[in-house]
Amino acid sequence: MLKMTSRNVTAFFYFSQEGEAWQKGVSYAEGQNLARYLMEAPANYMTPTRFAQIFEEKLEKLGGNVKVFTRSKQWIEEQQMGAFLSVAKGSDEPPVLLEIHYTGSPDPKDPPLVFVGKGVTFDSGGISIKPSSGMDAMRADMGGAATVSSAILTAATLKLPINLIGLAPLCENMPSGGANKPGDVVKAKNGKTIQVDNTDAEGRLLLADALCYAHNFNARAIVNAATLTGAMDVALGSAATGVFTNSSWLWTHLQEASAVTGDRVWRMPLFEHYSKQVTDSALADLNNVGKYSRSGGACTAAAFLKEFVTVPHWAHLDIAGVMSNKDEVPYLRKGMAGRPTRTLIEFVDRLSKDRNPT
Ligand code: BES
Ligand code: MG
Ligand code: ZN
DSSP states (O other): OOOOOHHHHHHHHHHHHHHHHHHHHHHHHHHHHHHHHHHHSOTTTSOHHHHHHHHHHHHHTTOTTEEEEEEOHHHHHHTTOHHHHHHHTTSSSOOEEEEEEEEOSSSTTSOOEEEEEOEEEEEOOTTSOOOSTTGGGGGGTTHHHHHHHHHHHHHHHTTOSSEEEEEEEEEEEOOSTTSOOTTEEEEOTTSOEEEESOTTOOHHHHHHHHHHHHGGGOOSEEEEEEOOOHHHHHHHTTSOEEEEESOHHHHHHHHHHHHHHSOOEEEEOOOHHHHHHHSOOSSSSEESSOTTTTTTHHHHHHHHHHTTOOSSSEEEEEOSTTSEESSSSTTSOSEEOOTTHHHHHHHHHHHTTOOOOO
16 A cells, blocks of 8 residues: 655645546536537527426436526516517427526525526527528527526535525517517516517626526626627627626636636626616617617627616626637637636636625
8 A cells, every 4th residue: 555655745735636627627618519509500409498498307306405497478477578488489399487496505595696597598689580591590599597507506516605596587589470669668577677678688688687687696796698799799809708897806706717717707887878878768768779870889788788787796698709610729629719717617616715795
């Protein structure tokens, strides 16, 4: 048997630490790969129902401190999520709101970090239909749901000491006879009315209702991720996820997490300037597109979401620019990228070690 001299005890110690770091890296990578798989899968296979089923199966293996609720269309109606439902009604595929609870903190009553992810399993644009060229990429418009749900699955696998809730409103955006029409007015869960001038700005409608619901959980912070705007891709390309946040505390954690993983974030503005452009509607409280259409498109979308947030620690991650990879990121092949799943996991790890600022 090996005699434990002080030298080889030190070597063993370092080896086991390295082993742990390696294993952690593998878990993070598995999380991102799951998000890549979900995003890449064809939309006729990766429906809202299938997406929810996959997480149900994976999470129920983890045991008692993980709970999954696959909320039905009827439940969504009872919750009066009129904005979410208005998008879903353009499709024959039923909507689902996937709700995941992971209780990893020693105190089950610790306020949770709530993640919300846009889950449009196919975005045709609806009646404001998109050009046909490249439309197939819109099977990945559930990238927000995929990255946040995969991050929670990984956090639960790693048994991180934190309480997490994941909310993923899942549906298709299609142009049927039941679809939203430009100029329609819908009502969100919090009673705010929205004029839907462009049916292709559907992500913010789903998220509006999911963000309202997120306020029911005494959240320590709410973080949402969404492939929300083409304008985000115009602004930053695939260099970084755009982060719009009212909390410098959250920003610092996200930024430091991204420095560890290399999957970067970049802070974007939430000026009143943009809010004015979405609160100026002829028919309703809000308009789902900015007054000057394309100008500052990622920022007006973020300003729209902010209308549904009352908590002091909220961040919106626009991941449209990092949705797919050509050859910019050498360790990812061409295809859907699953970004920034690893940054989200690292962020959760950091939050599990920090208390909220007072
Ligand atoms: N899912 C798209 C945004 C998108 C575009 C993601 C390209 C990834 C790549 C979103 O629903 C959308 O269509 N947004 C519109 C908003 C506009 C109508 C105000 C857009 O970006 O054109
Ligand atoms: Mg759209
Ligand atoms: Zn979309």
